[in-house]
Amino acid sequence: EDKVVQSPLSLVVHEGDTVTLNCSYEVTNFRSLLWYKQEKKAPTFLFMLTSSGIEKKSGRLSSILDKKELFSILNITATQTGDSAVYLCAVVGGATNKLIFGTGTLLAVQP
Amino acid sequence: DAGITQSPRHKVTETGTPVTLRCHQTENHRYMYWYRQDPGHGLRLIHYSYGVKDTDKGEVSDGYSVSRSKTEDFLLTLESATSSQTSVYFCAISERGIRWSYNSPLHFGNGTRLTVT
Numbered sequence: 375e376d377k378v379v380q381s382p383l384s385l386v387v388h389e390g391d392t393v394t395l396n397c398s399y400e401v402t403n404f405r406s407l408l409w410y411k412q413e414k415k416a417p418t419f420l421f422m423l424t425s426s427g428i429e430k431k432s433g434r435l436s437s438i439l440d441k442k443e444l445f446s447i448l449n450i451t452a453t454q455t456g457d458s459a460v461y462l463c464a465v466v467g468g469a470t471n472k473l474i475f476g477t478g479t480l481l482a483v484q485p
Numbered sequence: 486d487a488g489i490t491q492s493p494r495h496k497v498t499e500t501g502t503p504v505t506l507r508c509h510q511t512e513n514h515r516y517m518y519w520y521r522q523d524p525g526h527g528l529r530l531i532h533y534s535y536g537v538k539d540t541d542k543g544e545v546s547d548g549y550s551v552s553r554s555k556t557e558d559f560l561l562t563l564e565s566a567t568s569s570q571t572s573v574y575f576c577a578i579s580e581r582g583i584r585w586s587y588n589s590p591l592h593f594g595n596g597t598r599l600t601v602t
Contacts, residue, residue: 475527
């Protein structure tokens with residue numbers, strides 16, 4: 375069965391800390407991996423990764439994919455309270471090219 | 486923000502009643518999706534549409550039906566609501582299908598919180 379597993383389930387950090395969120399997957403016919411940030415409402419798109427070893431970067435956020443070891447990490451440097459959210463990882467793949475979501479990592483950034 | 490409006494934002498209904506949730510988009514995207522989000526589960530696909538009058542089932546479609554009579558509107562109907570359908574429902578859109586999401590990621594609406602008592 376195709377699956378996406380995120381870790382940790384939750385974490386609490388202080389402003390200024392650097393955090394690393396993990397996403398591992400077992401998905402047949404892998405096509406791409408996506409990261410979303412979900413605050414109280416809609417998940418908002420952060421990154422899409424298709425190739426190993428190529429870092430995607432947006433401000434203090436960055437992400438990289440390892441297709442050999444089947445995982446991705448999302449790094450957030452110099453965290454701010456506005457980074458508090460659930461971070462969702464999703465993989466496009468499977469026999470029917472579906473989007474398979476992990477259950478998310480809840481990040482709380484304390485002032 | 487992608488132009489996606491879901492209505493209603495919140496709804497409480499009784500078991501056995503029909504319920505319709507609406508998703509309206511202003512982006513003229515071909516693909517539209519309904520997901521549900523529950524604690525301990527990732528977002529799960531209920532149904533999706535790849536054009537007007539063209540729909541297909543997702544992984545958790547039992548008890549749900551959809552209709553798309555116009556590009557901009559995608560309706561989700563719970564034919565006879567059950568307590569197991571208490572959830573947050575998200576509509577999403579994309580220009581191209583999920584297979585091509587490397588250059589066409591899904592964009593989500595703000596969700597409808599449905600409680601079935």
